Amino acid sequence: MKFFNQLLFLSLFSTVLFANDYNYNLKPEKIAENTYVFIGKKEFFNVKNGGDISNSAFIVTQDGVIVIDTGSSSKYGEQMLKSIRTITSKPIVTVINTHHHPDHFLGNSAFKDSEILATKYTKKDIVDNGDLYIGNLFNLTYKWMQDTKLKAPTKELDELKDKYINLGKHKLKVIYLEGHTSSDIALYDEYTKTLFASDLIFYNRVAATPHANIENWIKALEDLRKVDFKVLVPGHGPISTGRESIDQMKRYLIYLDKTLKDSAEQGLSVYEILQLPKPVEFANLAMIEDEFERSVINLYPKYENALMK
Numbered sequence: 001m002k003f004f005n006q007l008l009f010l011s012l013f014s015t016v017l018f019a020n021d022y023n024y025n026l027k028p029e030k031i032a033e034n035t036y037v038f039i040g041k042k043e044f045f046n047v048k049n050g051g052d053i054s055n056s057a058f059i060v061t062q063d064g065v066i067v068i069d070t071g072s073s074s075k076y077g078e079q080m081l082k083s084i085r086t087i088t089s090k091p092i093v094t095v096i097n098t099h100h101h102p103d104h105f106l107g108n109s110a111f112k113d114s115e116i117l118a119t120k121y122t123k124k125d126i127v128d129n130g131d132l133y134i135g136n137l138f139n140l141t142y143k144w145m146q147d148t149k150l151k152a153p154t155k156e157l158d159e160l161k162d163k164y165i166n167l168g169k170h171k172l173k174v175i176y177l178e179g180h181t182s183s184d185i186a187l188y189d190e191y192t193k194t195l196f197a198s199d200l201i202f203y204n205r206v207a208a209t210p211h212a213n214i215e216n217w218i219k220a221l222e223d224l225r226k227v228d229f230k231v232l233v234p235g236h237g238p239i240s241t242g243r244e245s246i247d248q249m250k251r252y253l254i255y256l257d258k259t260l261k262d263s264a265e266q267g268l269s270v271y272e273i274l275q276l277p278k279p280v281e282f283a284n285l286a287m288i289e290d291e292f293e294r295s296v297i298n299l300y301p302k303y304e305n306a307l308m309k
């Protein structure tokens with residue numbers, strides 16, 4: 001009897017195992033004329049979400065498709081392409097990587113014949129560290145990363161003379177900013193008034209700051225606030241139609257900066273900072289415990305060093 005129980009367990013186990021066919025279930029959500037997004041989960045990389053934690057987008061123009069960010073694995077890129085094909089058969093002309101974080105470019109390899117654009121800084125980081133990112137994500141998401149090959153950007157955005165990507169009726173202004181990383185680009189489609197804010201905006205989900213410069217980031221948010229948009233697509237979290245996502249992001253960065261500054265002045269340890277009560281507004285945001293802790297560990301030494309100067 002015991003043997004049969006084991007057999008039953010094994011068969012159930014393999015059903016569960018093989019039921020996971022590494023399908024991200026990407027559903028394009030229409031947010032403006034010709035404009036679609038795939039909204040990622042408000043989570044950190046894990047074996048369940050396979051790294052589907054950031055937003056990507058595409059615009060269907062009469063002259064072809066523009067793709068903005070390609071997700072965190074080749075599987076994501078391939079499934080994204082499949083999903084785009086349910087909407088249009090037009091060629092994917094341009095792919096844009098908004099910055100060098102791996103959840104935004106590791107799907108590039110699915111877009112074989114497309115021009116892939118990124119800034120000079122982003123392209124270099126992807127070339128230098130892309131394989132390292134693949135290794136890291138393999139440790140976090142395991143088989144979702146299988147067969148993921150690095151495909152670096154093919155062209156530097158800095159070469160664009162007029163700072164616009166034009167395709168069909170869509171005129172995308174490239175806004176060069178920094179703060180989340182040393183090179184972040186936002187894209188503003190003047191035709192639909194859609195602002196693709198990249199990871200400069202995390203909405204209803206606490207920001208990741210491994211390469212952040214908070215001062216520059218706050219300046220970038222002030223620039224984004226001036227854009228006359230109807231819809232804002234953040235790098236993580238839901239879309240917004242007003243400036244609430246920008247304002248939430250700014251309030252969080254100010255809170256993080258002030259907490260670290262005050263803590264350094266009081267000589268608190270990392271452990272003591274993590275015990276401090278959090279304002280209700282942020283205590284309820286997704287990923288608050290994990291991201292706040294990561295930020296404190298990453299950024300606090302800079303604040304302590306600044307005091308010693």
Ligand SMILES: [Zn+2]
Nearest residue numbers: 099101180199
């Ligand atoms: Zn990022």
